[in-house]
Amino acid sequence: MKKPALFIAMLFCGMIANSQNLSDIYQKGPVLMKEDAGFGTQNNWEKLFYDIDASREQGEDGKNKAIVVAPDGTIFMSHRSRHSISVFDKNGNFAKEFGKKGGRESDFVYMPYVVGILGDKYLATSAVDGRMLFFDLNGKWVKTIKLDYMPLDNAMLRNNKFAILGHTSWKSKIRRFVAIKDFNTGDETIIWDHFEGMEIKNSIQTRTPSGGINTWSLPFSHPSYTQPKLLTTPDGNLALVFPGTGEIKVYSPEGKLLKSIVLATGERLTITQGEREAYYNKALEYLKTMEKELSTAKGTKRENLEQTISQFKQQIGKYLDPAYYPEKLPEISQAMFDSDNNLLVFAFTKESGENKFMFYSYNNLGEKIGSSSFESDKYNLNLSNSKFVFFKGDVIGVQMLKDENSKIPVRLVRFGLAK
Amino acid sequence: MKTNKCFSDNEIQFYLDSELSAESHQEFPKHLAECEKCSTRITEQRRWIEFVHTSLKGEEVEKDMVIPPFKKELSPAKSKPIKLNFRFLLKIAAVIALLVSVYLIAEKKETQAYQPTAQELLLWEETMQGDDANQVWHDRTITAVETNSAGEVVNIEIN
Numbered sequence: 001m002k003k004p005a006l007f008i009a010m011l012f013c014g015m016i017a018n019s020q021n022l023s024d025i026y027q028k029g030p031v032l033m034k035e036d037a038g039f040g041t042q043n044n045w046e047k048l049f050y051d052i053d054a055s056r057e058q059g060e061d062g063k064n065k066a067i068v069v070a071p072d073g074t075i076f077m078s079h080r081s082r083h084s085i086s087v088f089d090k091n092g093n094f095a096k097e098f099g100k101k102g103g104r105e106s107d108f109v110y111m112p113y114v115v116g117i118l119g120d121k122y123l124a125t126s127a128v129d130g131r132m133l134f135f136d137l138n139g140k141w142v143k144t145i146k147l148d149y150m151p152l153d154n155a156m157l158r159n160n161k162f163a164i165l166g167h168t169s170w171k172s173k174i175r176r177f178v179a180i181k182d183f184n185t186g187d188e189t190i191i192w193d194h195f196e197g198m199e200i201k202n203s204i205q206t207r208t209p210s211g212g213i214n215t216w217s218l219p220f221s222h223p224s225y226t227q228p229k230l231l232t233t234p235d236g237n238l239a240l241v242f243p244g245t246g247e248i249k250v251y252s253p254e255g256k257l258l259k260s261i262v263l264a265t266g267e268r269l270t271i272t273q274g275e276r277e278a279y280y281n282k283a284l285e286y287l288k289t290m291e292k293e294l295s296t297a298k299g300t301k302r303e304n305l306e307q308t309i310s311q312f313k314q315q316i317g318k319y320l321d322p323a324y325y326p327e328k329l330p331e332i333s334q335a336m337f338d339s340d341n342n343l344l345v346f347a348f349t350k351e352s353g354e355n356k357f358m359f360y361s362y363n364n365l366g367e368k369i370g371s372s373s374f375e376s377d378k379y380n381l382n383l384s385n386s387k388f389v390f391f392k393g394d395v396i397g398v399q400m401l402k403d404e405n406s407k408i409p410v411r412l413v414r415f416g417l418a419k
Numbered sequence: 420m421k422t423n424k425c426f427s428d429n430e431i432q433f434y435l436d437s438e439l440s441a442e443s444h445q446e447f448p449k450h451l452a453e454c455e456k457c458s459t460r461i462t463e464q465r466r467w468i469e470f471v472h473t474s475l476k477g478e479e480v481e482k483d484m485v486i487p488p489f490k491k492e493l494s495p496a497k498s499k500p501i502k503l504n505f506r507f508l509l510k511i512a513a514v515i516a517l518l519v520s521v522y523l524i525a526e527k528k529e530t531q532a533y534q535p536t537a538q539e540l541l542l543w544e545e546t547m548q549g550d551d552a553n554q555v556w557h558d559r560t561i562t563a564v565e566t567n568s569a570g571e572v573v574n575i576e577i578n
Contacts, residue, residue: 066549080547103456113547128543130533146532150539152546169536211568215541216561223545224552243552282559286578333553352557384549 021393022340025417026359026372033376033395033415040092045408048094052408054081063410065398066386068114068123070137075396075412076114076123083108085125087139092396092412098139099125106141108133113386116156116232118183124162126151134183145186152176152227158236160184161253165230173197178228178240180255189255192228192240204318206311208304216286216312218324219279225330231385234341234362246331246345248365261366263358268328269348280319287312334383337362339390342369346383355383378402379413393417425457426450431464467519537564537572544575 025031054062064080073090083101088094099108112125112133122134122142130147132154153165160183168175178192202221206214220226224243231239233250237258240249250259287309294305318324334346341362349356358371374381379399382388389396395415403409426434426447433439434447451458535543541564550560565574 061548064547064549101455103459107455109456128535128540148533150533150535150543152543167539167542168533169539212573213566215564215566217545217563219556219559222552222555222560222562223542224550224555227546279559279561282561282578286561286563329556330552333556334551346551346553348553348556355553382549382554383551386549 022338022417023342023359023361023369026342027370030373030375032418033374033379033381034418035376035378036092036394036414036416038091039414040088040094040412042093043088043412045411048086049408049410051079051081052410063400065410066113067389067396067398067412068116068386069389069391069396070117070123071120072137073391074137077398077412078112078114078125080111083111085112085114085123085135085139088412092414096139098135099133105144106133115154115386116162118156118162119158119160122183124154124156126154143183145181145183152223153230155230155232155238157232157238157253159253163230163238163251165228176227178230178238180238180251180253191238191251191255191257192249202324204312204315206308206315208307210300210304212304214308214312216283218318220324220326224333229335229385231335231337234337239335239337239343241332241335241345243330243332248335248343250365259365263343263345263360263365263368264331266347266358266371268331269350270328271322271325276320276322276325280316283316283319287316334385336383336385336388337390339392339394353380355381376415379411425454428460431457431461435461435464435468463522467515537566537570540564540572541575544577548577 049062049065051062061080065077067075067077069075074095075088075090075092077086077088079086084097084099086094087096087098099112101108103109108125108127109131110127110129112127114123115126115132116124117137118124118134122136123139125133125135127133128150130149130151132145132147132151133141134143134145135141147164147166149166149168151164152167155163157163157180161180162183163178163180166175166177166179173195174197176194176196177190179188179190181188202218204216204218208214226244229241229243231241233239236253238251238253240251242248245262246264247260247262249257251257290305290309290312294302294309297305329348331347332345333348336344338344338359343360343362343365344357345360346355346357354373356371356373359369360367361369374383376399378401379397380402382397382399387398395417397413397415399411399413401409401411430439430443434444437444439447451461541562545562550558561578563574563576563578564572567573
């Protein structure tokens with residue numbers, strides 16, 4: 001009896017020591033993200049990221065790539081310009097690519113996004129039309145689940161269940177909701193619902209003589225400010241993070257509310273006149289681009305542009321008007337779990353390129369342990385959960401180089417967190 | 420964003436029957452080179468047409484195929500191709516129409532899950548850009564979307 005008890009005690013101590021590791025690093029101040037020079041050394045980035053210049057105007061974006069990491073360290077990467085998934089081994093070296101465009105059940109009709117690993121066994125992908133394809137970790141297609149709504153976020157849970165942030169347009173309103181779905185049975189439980197009107201708020205709209213509509217977003221229409229974020233907790237539950245209020249709700253995979261707390265990140269930043277002017281100047285740049293285009297446009301295109309510019313000018317003042325801004329920025333800009341089960345909650349910052357996070361132990365979620373930030377001298381850190389993933393004490397990222405002259409500015413990288 | 424729209428079933432049939440305008444006819448090979456789905460549809464449609472032609476042709480009976488108990492060559496009158504009456508043709512056409520419908524329904528079910536609206540496509544693009552909110556704020560991100568008179572998204576810019 002003594003030996004198993006000793007073993008369990010040692011394991012427990014080991015777990016505690018491990019769980020303190022990253023928080024110890026955070027406690028010591030800003031964390032320098034040190035690139036692992038031995039990661040992905042065999043990769044030819046020009047060959048692998050051949051689509052880097054695919055432009056959004058063509059419905060693609062070669063720089064927009066997302067990753068998920070399997071328990072064995074294998075990295076799956078999706079591209080906003082391909083109907084396939086790239087696979088990298090645990091050392092970051094390219095292994096293979098799988099999946100293709102097509103109409104069969106195992107094909108990608110629309111370009112997919114990798115969204116998680118279900119039950120340590122299946123890679124889950126999602127697409128705009130609600131088709132979620134599941135593959136085994138060798139890239140062999142297993143199952144397609146079709147949703148009758150648009151999936152905006154996902155989290156893989158325990159018991160072969162996964163959560164989806166769904167979006168549908170009804171006749172007179174928009175419905176946003178969170179559903180938990182069973183991979184085996186397809187059963188679905190809606191655990192959170194939100195309705196809003198169809199009117200397009202926070203945007204500038206112009207109409208062209210040929211019947212087209214141009215829409216420009218105003219600052220706070222972007223979904224990242226309001227949409228709840230879906231996270232998988234260390235024990236396979238679902239955490240719903242509400243950026244506006246700082247509220248976090250934890251649900252079991254069966255949809256039972258287990259915890260609801262508010263994590264304040266500190267004093268919320270007040271939006272200044274200078275920041276509104278910066279937005280207005282950005283809109284002016286748009287206007288100048290259109291005016292430049294007008295100088296060479298002819299025929300119907302010219303008529304459309306003239307009317308668009310005229311209507312845009314009438315409304316551009318909205319970018320300066322405080323009525324189109326909240327008084328303060330939202331409570332949370334981003335949230336994630338690290339590999340030591342700490343919850344990292346990021347605040348908005350005064351300066352661009354900065355980040356600041358509060359960290360909490362998942363087991364004691366209400367109590368803040370401390371705050372810190374991540375720094376990198378080589379990369380503009382993007383802290384999105386699809387581009388910055390904790391794995392066994394390190395961070396695997398698909399990140400942009402600061403060097404703007406780099407031919408291939410996007411890299412798959414592993415960061416060690418320097419103490 | 421340019422939409423590379425797939426052809427309708429009618430357009431495919433018109434194309435195979437060479438009944439499209441010259442301009443539209445030229446667009447087809449360009450689209451087929453890029454769209455596996457339409458290529459598959461057109462191949463299937465061609466197969467059905469071949470099947471129909473074969474079914475309606477009535478194969479000639481070769482002399483060597485004449486076997487006992489006749490022992491002798493069939494008289495010319497007996498070796499004439501079988502005449503297909505209108506009712507028989509109608510039955511074949513009905514079966515073909517049924518099979519094509521089943522195929523098209525299955526294909527539609529296979530490829531279509533949810534049809535997002537133009538506004539939802541914009542929301543999707545913004546969300547899947549993968550930027551955290553702090554970055555969106557500091558970049559002063561403005562998303563522009565252009566829809567045509569049919570309400571289809573023809574261009575999206577996120578700057």
